[in-house]
Amino acid sequence: MTDIAADQAANSMPTESGINRFARWLVRHPPVVTAALIALVCLVVGTINPDFWQMSNLFDMARSTVVRGLFALGVLVVLASGGLDVSFTAIAAFVMYVMTMLVTNYVPDLPILVILLVAALGGALLGAMNGLLVSTLKAPSLIVTIGTQYVIRGFLLTFIGTALFMNIPNAMDAFGKWALFQHTGANGAVSTMPVYVLVLALAIIVTWFMLNRTLMGRAIYAVGGNAGIAERLGYSLRRVHIFVFAYAGLLAGIAGIMHVSSNRLANPFDLAGSELEVIAAVILGGARITGGSGTVLGTMLGVVLITLVSNVLILVGIPSTSQLAILGLFIVGAGALFSIKPRG
């Protein structure tokens, strides 16, 4: 709102201090801050507790980025279009539980590829429903997806089941154990890097391609930047809304199966409440909540930072009870930093 005055003030100043220029550059490249924070956390934690650098710990963290990373890519796409989705954990829980149940009871020999495809399709359908509601109700997507989150989770727990699934289908179990490579530590402990991290890698490539090399990607950023102008340019808001929410749902469906495969059990109560840390990761990656911005690289940096915070604080003796407060500070801090509009 005060842009014009501020711009004029900035233009009338002929020389700029180096610090000022650096600050402006940082504001335009938010992921740099995140990367610096990651390096800082790694160095500090690694110095205090050298266990941090052990392969097993690094593998652990790589594993725990998979589900969060898939979610975050979905949130990034929705956020870039100017929306916000909080229902993805409910979609993931729904898809993972229903799929595990159906496969165990009816087609126990279904190969993992088919399971993943069906899960992706189911997630995408639920997500498309979100998109349809958002564009039809013309209400803020946060409010709509809070509603669908409760509907989906409530439906799952009321009508489908609340019991744990301890014996998951063979294909999912095997997929969770399938090792990409193994590392034997000095003390003889074997740590495994599972193949399913490649699913995240694939999702990263596809999302990057979609956002940067396709017309839909252009449309998403255009709608997120200014929905009114995008509509007048001929972009269909409804199609973009349905696409982004379906895409987020698709990734959530896959993430649900990853979650079951890696934990070897399907708990319908799982994943609930992890929405905020995923949104935090995406915001830390520099995506502005008002839409029109955000990169895949930044988002993944944000995911790494959040994973670091939730995995390694214990290594340096910070009680795990302080996690939430730190996450909250991160969101507020990143929000404040990135709410400064890049000028010039």
Added chain:
Amino acid sequence: MGDRFSDRQLNFLVLANVLVIAVAVVFAGETFLSLYNFQSMSAQVPELALLALGVMLAMIAGRGGIDLSGIALANLSGIVAYVLIRDWVSPDDQPLTFVWLFAGVALVVGILGGMINGVLIAFAGLTPIIATLGTQLFFTGIAVLITNGSAVSLGYIEPLDDFGNTPVLGVSLCFALFIAIAVVLGVVLRYTPFGLKLYLMGSNPKAARYAGIPHRRMLFLTYTACGLLASIAGIIIAARTSSVKWDYGTSYVLIAILIVVMAGVRPEGGYGRVLCVVLSATALQMLSSLFNFMDISNFFRDCAWGLLLLLFLAISRIDLRAFLPSRS
């Protein structure tokens, strides 16, 4: 008084209240109408309705206003107040002093929390969603840190317990307090310059700017008021449950938004009536009690709240299209 019947939303909400009571009598029988049931329902309304009033204020102010940190701040203010006071004043020896100090500290925490939101939104320029999402986590995190993640029992403190659970002349005291607050808020919104400016800001931010309304100060005050309302909710929760914990009312964020949307408050800003929020809260509370009577599971209740939220979002859309011409 033709004006009184022209508010469609108000008529609808009165009807909804009557309808829920009628359905309840059919399904749950006469016991639903007993004084005891009404007292217990009216004791549960205030905490939710106060949070909903906070959300309403934030929404009226516009710019995608919303307060997601309400219940987190309510819990935090109860926890901080108890932990600070218990070492100073023994609740057994000086119960009345304890209660007043407890309430005082809780209110201060609420105001401070609201001011944090206000500064972030009004002065640091954060979107309300991201600011209150962050502070929601932050407040919850501090509460977890203080209590180590477990519930803290207050024990039996007579004046506090009376305030929460003993009705006077058939009316529970916290409900009376809530009504008083709602009346004050309604008057402020309707008859003071503050209220007028707030509605103008929400309905037309550009006009409000040219009219010289100090939008930063207004936003700051609005979110501070949200914090204050949240801490009053926190005191009422502590009084009713005789305990403070960080994860009380996890679904309150949804329910508070549901109440507000049902009351016809526009998420884009500029419109919202206190009376409608109160009636919307009572209708929901009676529905919830009806579910209790019918032994319906909590999971299904969550599902129903979600469906209701979507339904009312849809209804508010249809209304706009069908009734706009007749109004002009």
